[in-house]
Structures are given as structure tokens and as C-alpha cells.
Amino acid sequence: MRIGELARRAGVTTKAVRYYESLGLLRPERLANGYRDYGEHDVRLAREIRALSGLGIPVERTRPFLDCLAVGHQHADDCPASLAEYREAIDGLSQRIVGLTARRTALITHLRQAAHRNSRVPPPDEGEDLVPDYTSLPAGLPVPEDDGAAAHLPGKPLPPLEPHSTGEATVRLDALGAGRTVIYIYPLTGRPGTDLPEGWDTIPGARGCTPETCGFRDHYQELLDAGAVRVFGLSSQDTDYQREVVERLHLPFEMLSDPVWSLARALELPTFEAGGTTLYKRLTLIIRDGAVEHVFYPIFPPNEHADQVLTWLRENPL
Numbered sequence: 001m002r003i004g005e006l007a008r009r010a011g012v013t014t015k016a017v018r019y020y021e022s023l024g025l026l027r028p029e030r031l032a033n034g035y036r037d038y039g040e041h042d043v044r045l046a047r048e049i050r051a052l053s054g055l056g057i058p059v060e061r062t063r064p065f066l067d068c069l070a071v072g073h074q075h076a077d078d079c080p081a082s083l084a085e086y087r088e089a090i091d092g093l094s095q096r097i098v099g100l101t102a103r104r105t106a107l108i109t110h111l112r113q114a115a116h117r118n119s120r121v122p123p124p125d126e127g128e129d130l131v132p133d134y135t136s137l138p139a140g141l142p143v144p145e146d147d148g149a150a151a152h153l154p155g156k157p158l159p160p161l162e163p164h165s166t167g168e169a170t171v172r173l174d175a176l177g178a179g180r181t182v183i184y185i186y187p188l189t190g191r192p193g194t195d196l197p198e199g200w201d202t203i204p205g206a207r208g209c210t211p212e213t214c215g216f217r218d219h220y221q222e223l224l225d226a227g228a229v230r231v232f233g234l235s236s237q238d239t240d241y242q243r244e245v246v247e248r249l250h251l252p253f254e255m256l257s258d259p260v261w262s263l264a265r266a267l268e269l270p271t272f273e274a275g276g277t278t279l280y281k282r283l284t285l286i287i288r289d290g291a292v293e294h295v296f297y298p299i300f301p302p303n304e305h306a307d308q309v310l311t312w313l314r315e316n317p318l
Contacts, residue, residue, distance in 0.1 A: 006038040010046035020049060023059065025066055044069065048076050057089050117248075135210050136303075143300050144205030149270035150283055150297035157291045159266035163256040164239045166246045171232065171256060173263070174290050179229030180318070181287040182309060183256075185269065186212060186235050186302075187279035189245050197275030205282050206274065208302030209235070212282070213249060215306030220252045223306070226313035232256050234263070235280055270297075284309060 007014045020026045026045055028036040045066050052062045064085050065076035076082060162170035189209040190196055201207050213233055216223070223231055234256040235242070242255035258264070261278060264271050270281040283297040284305065294312065299305050 001038045003036060003038065006042055006046060009043050010050060012046055012050050016050075017046060020046060020059065023063075025049060025059070025063060041069075052076075055089070056093065057085065061085060061089075135214060137208055137211055137301060138201060141201060141207055141301075142204040144282075144298035146298055147270070149281070150295050153267065153269075153285065153292045153295045153297075155291055156267060158287060159263070161258075161262050161266060163234065163258045163263070165232075165254045165256055166239060166243045167254040171254070173287075176230060176287055176290070179288070180227055180293070180313070181230040181232070182216075182223060182228045182284065183232045183234055183287060184212065184216060184282075184284040184305070184309075185263075185280050186233065186282050187272070187274070188235060188237065189213060191241070191244065192248075200274065203272065203274060205298055205300065205302075206272075206279075209282075210249070211303035212299075212305050213245065213251065215303055216253070216309075217249060217251050219306040219310050222310055223313065226310055227318055228313060234258060236261060236278070267292075286312070 001009075003014050003017055007017050010017075017026065021028070026038075026042050028038045028042055031037050048065060048069065049059055049062050052065060053059055064079065064081035068076050068079035068082050071079075073079060077086065158173040158176070160172065160174045162172050165171050186209040187206055188196070196207075216231060216233065220231060231253040232255065233242075233251075233253070236259050237257060238259050239257045242257050245251070246255055258280075261271065261280075263269060264280065269283070271278050272281055273279070281297075282299045282302060283295060284299065285292050286294040286309075294316075296305070296308065296312075299308075
């Protein structure tokens with residue numbers, strides 16, 4: 001058979017076949033016209049090389065297995081030389097594991113130090129598990145559906161509420177001033193050393209507050225350039241909790257605290273229950289002239305939401 005058919009039947013590339021030949025692992029017959037002629041034994045050898053490579057044994061070290069087949073054994077690892085090659089490969093992996101474990105330990109130490117450098121929460125003991133990564137989203141999160149809970153908000157005036165700000169003051173929501181204000185409302189940011197409510201990742205729209213906040217941080221100047229005068233994050237966590245987030249994530253804007261859900265009652269904002277407490281559902285308000293000009297709801301994925309707001313501002317200039 002020709003090289004293309006051998007490669008197809010063995011599940012390898014023609015380039016790989018030529019490499020096997022260059023190492024002397026395959027020795028096809030030569031026809032009178034000079035073409036290579038491969039047989040069924042060559043197919044078996046090529047398949048064996050591929051399988052061993054999948055186990056991490058380099059092609060160059062598969063010869064003992066092929067020699068075992070060549071002398072008539074049914075299996076390529078029926079010979080002592082094959083078993084020795086297994087042991088050598090295992091020893092090599094064990095050495096790599098030791099080295100990788102040491103590197104992993106060093107990386108965990110650096111991560112603990114970096115994650116808590118600007119946090120008021122002390123780092124965990126060295127023996128504790130790795131700090132959870134709240135800055136990225138796991139795959140397979142449930143997507144929130146539009147339940148119509150925000151349909152009434154466009155045009156609604158902001159109430160005369162004054163939630164506490166991380167800027168050591170209160171912010172009067174019905175007196176935000178001229179221009180557009182972006183207020184992104186979210187349930188709960190993860191915090192080093194603090195577990196999220198049980199089943200958090202199974203609640204549609206719950207996970208992702210830290211990536212969302214980082215998105216507004218990273219796009220902050222672009223949002224201002226696109227017409228936003230102010231940006232605020234708002235949740236039901238207290239001001240001290242919010243200050244830790246501002247410090248740890250290096251936020252250029254203030255966070256607002258509404259621990260008694262005053263805004264939820266005044267504007268009939270959607271909420272949900274988790275961990276024994278009431279939390280805001282994720283939504284974003286664009287405020288203009290004291291009223292809601294536009295609302296984003298539901299929001300998914302949250303790590304891309306700041307870019308969605310930026311796009312809307314650019315497409316709807318004042």
C-alpha cells in the first residue's frame with residue numbers, strides 16, 4: 001500500500017510516517033519503480049507508535065515495543081525491555097511531578113500574597129486551599145432569562161435616596177447632576193477568605209460580580225469618553241465590605257451600599273434569595289436628568305457587560 005493509505009489506516013500523518021522511517025522504526029519494501037510498499041505489519045507498528053506517544057513515550061523510545069512485536073509476541077509490552085521502558089517513563093514523569101508541584105506551591109504563595117495585598121482580610125494559612133478565583137467565570141453557568149422584572153424602569157424618576165458611598169459620603173440619587181450616570185447593580189462580590197452562598201454557580205445570573213466590576217474598571221476612561229459623567233457600582237453589602245473591594249481591585253469609581261434594599265423598594269427592582277439573605281439581581285441603569293433613560297436586564301455574560309454599556313453609549317450620543 002502507498003504511504004497515504006498507511007497514514008489513514010494508522011491514524012497518523014504522512015509526515016509522521018516519514019519521521020518513523022527516518023528513525024528506522026518502519027522499513028517498507030521498495031518496488032521496482034522506487035516507490036515504498038507498506039504492509040499490514042507497518043500499519044500495526046504505526047498504530048503502536050501512535051498509542052505509545054499518547055502515553056507520553058517519545059517516538060524515539062518506542063523501539064523496544066516494536067522489537068517485541070517483530071519477534072512474534074502478541075503484545076508490544078510482552079517483553080522485559082518494554083516493561084523497563086514503562087518504568088523509565090514513569091520515573092521521568094515522577095521527577096516532572098515533583099518539579100511542577102514545587103512550582104505550583106510557589107505560584108500559590110504568590111497568588112495569596114497578591115490577592116490579599118490590598119485586602120483587609122488576612123491571607124489564609126499556608127495549609128489552606130488555594131484562594132478562589134473570582135476574577136474569571138467557570139464554564140457552563142446558567143443563563144438568566146428576561147422575566148420582565150425591569151420592563152417598567154425606563155422613564156422612571158430616581159427616588160431621593162442617599163446610599164452611603166466608599167468615598168466617605170452619601171450620594172443623592174435624584175440629584176446626580178447633568179449628563180449620564182451609569183449605575184451597575186449586582187448581587188455580591190466574592191471576597192478572599194469568604195465563601196460564596198451555597199449553590200451560587202447554579203443561580204442564573206448570580207456568578208460574575210468581580211469580573212463585571214473589573215470590566216467597568218478597565219473601561220472606565222472609555223465610558224467617560226463616550227459620555228458617562230459618573231459610574232457607580234451598587235449592592236446590598238455594607239460600606240466596609242465595599243471599601244475592601246475598591247482597595248483590592250483598584251477601582252477608579254465609588255461603590256454604593258444599600259443594605260436595606262431601599263432602592264429595590266422605591267423602583268421595584270428584582271431581587272432573589274441566597275444564603276439566607278436578599279440580594280439584588282444584576283441590572284444596570286443609565287440615568288439622565290434624574291430618570292432612568294435605559295436599563296440593561298438581564299445581563300450575561302457579566303464579564304462582557306461593561307463593553308456592552310460602552311457600545312450603547314457610543315451608539316446613543318447626547
